[in-house]
Amino acid sequence: MSITAIHPYLNFNGNCEEAFAHYAKVLGATNTGIFRYGEAPQEGMPEEGAADDGCNSPLPEGFGDKVMNTCLVLGDLMLMGSDCPPAMWREGGNMTVSLQVSDPAEAERLFAGLMEGGGQAQMPMGETFWAKRFGMGVDRFGTPWMVNCSKEI
Numbered sequence: 001m002s003i004t005a006i007h008p009y010l011n012f013n014g015n016c017e018e019a020f021a022h023y024a025k026v027l028g029a030t031n032t033g034i035f036r037y038g039e040a041p042q043e044g045m046p047e048e049g050a051a052d053d054g055c056n057s058p059l060p061e062g063f064g065d066k067v068m069n070t071c072l073v074l075g076d077l078m079l080m081g082s083d084c085p086p087a088m089w090r091e092g093g094n095m096t097v098s099l100q101v102s103d104p105a106e107a108e109r110l111f112a113g114l115m116e117g118g119g120q121a122q123m124p125m126g127e128t129f130w131a132k133r134f135g136m137g138v139d140r141f142g143t144p145w146m147v148n149c150s151k152e153i
Helices: 016-027 104-115
Strands: 003-012 030-036 067-074 077-083 095-101 120-126 131-138 144-150
Touching: 003 016, 016 030, 016 067, 016 077, 095 104, 104 120, 104 131, 104 144
Parallel strands: 003 077, 095 144
Antiparallel strands: 003 095, 030 067, 067 077, 120 131, 131 144
């Protein structure tokens, strides 16, 4: 099996940066950096203020400064998080199970299996600027999942 880790992934309603600064201080963790929505390549990203097409809800004005992804490292452990786009935010649903894998084919297999039987892909499995393969969705039981096969840095 090529799963290399399972990490908690916390979603925030606009205050991820503040929360992770606090967590880093309290836990004595190192922040590996912050990717902001406005820094992501715009291809495939909903534009701020764009019309909602039912799948890629538009980002609200000013959301480009919000955290798309950040990670705290504590030895071999990671705590990851982001500001959740408003269209995806649900109170009490602020955690996603994030699987890190080393093989793109295994990422595909895991994601397909997790979405089987009525799961709903929020971001279908595909290549991104940070990963060979990445997919995000909610399984038929209501559990949010991310499967990530990172690119070599």
